[in-house]
Amino acid sequence: MLGAMARPRRRGKDDGEKPFWISYADLMTAMMVLFLSAMAVTIAAVTRVVEGPAEARAREIKAVCEELERELGDVPDIRINCADHRISFGDVGRFAVNSYRLPVEADAALARLVPAVLDAADGELGRRWLKQVVVEGYTDTVGGYLYNLHLSLQRSEWVLCLLMDPAKNAQLELTPAQLERVRRLFLAGGVSFNNQRQTADESRRVELRIQFYGLGEEHASPHVDADTQAPEGDRCQL
Template sequence: MFGKQMPSATRQKDEGEKPFWISFADLMTAMMILFLVVMVASLSSVTQRIKQAEQGEKQRTQDIGRLCERLQLTAKNSNTTILVDCKDNRISFGEAGRFGHNQYSLNAQGQNALQEVVPLILDAADSEEGRKWFKQVVIEGFTDTVGSYLYNLHLSLQRSEWVMCSLLDSRSPLQIGLSAERQQQIRSMFLAGGVSFNNAKGTNEESRRVELRMQFYGLKEKEGALVPEVPVFTNIEAERCQLAMSR
């Protein structure tokens, strides 16, 4: 009798353990499936964001290209001395934008070209693409390689500041016909910056020049960009500009 009861007890023990191990295996399988689902969803989300970023950058490039090409065509029809480079987003004035040796004021031809191109830039900034991407315009003054670096750095800054003052000084011909709104737009968009004799041209005469470099927002920069405050043209700055313009 005792010999017959032993196998029965063993079978009951085995049968009692089997449901536990089956449940544990099912749990591990379910967790693995859940892990795979989460990984697939994460990879899909990352891929979607990359695709959206690529599409956004492509759209940005196309918008800026259209804006620059329109500006290029309009400037060419307005003044043949105005040269718009859509590859580097630069605006130059050829011989009209050159300075004399150790001088930092443009001649009448250069002032005329500047007077004609500024409204075109403001119109471009007011376009559909411009409101999305146009950030600012940096006025860059250049010098030749004659003289010390520090002297030329100061001279290049004087040249860019002179152009900036020409845009802001109420006595300047550039202010003729500009509304108060346009004047504020110039203050918020244009920035003076000297660069010395970097990017020198083939001759000293060609190197002594001024250029306008257009800058545009990047995708991430545009998303976090705040509305820029319009700089206040203080009395000290007005006096500096009047002194510069009178020389």
């Protein structure tokens, strides 16, 4: 009967080692987490340090463009492309055949655009980088090069008239000082029939190209006296 009594179970030789291995695994896991955390902090710090002048310029220029995009986000006819620094106007920015005039609906969009661009140019980053805005009037491929070049220049000039001459755009509400800023900031450029679109109608358009200063490039003075008056006889000639 005594022999039938259950003998006490002998303790396995590995039982005493299990707590050790569990603790060791936890320790290694904790050390790995600490290592990865330290690496993440180091990489973030190095990334901030290695940003050079060119990267900082690109980031700040993007911020200027995105600010302008937010300011004009409620104007459906204005489309800002921050990738190539261009402003387009959809259907209201298209010209009829052999014409340099835009639809009357463009007046309101351009009147909203001007003060927004001036505000962006006068901001901290705008003063640092925004150089000028080039007005580009495009044509289709019908006709000769010189004819289209002349028409392209007329289209650019007409858009400038809508940007700064209240006699041509009654929706403009700019002070004389603001008008002088427009004269300094906006520039007409003739591009003939370069950069065609899929159709002739889409090709006959106006676009505004925003130019930015390069690294180390000398800046023109943006200062305009508050009592500046428009030059006598400075009116649209079209």
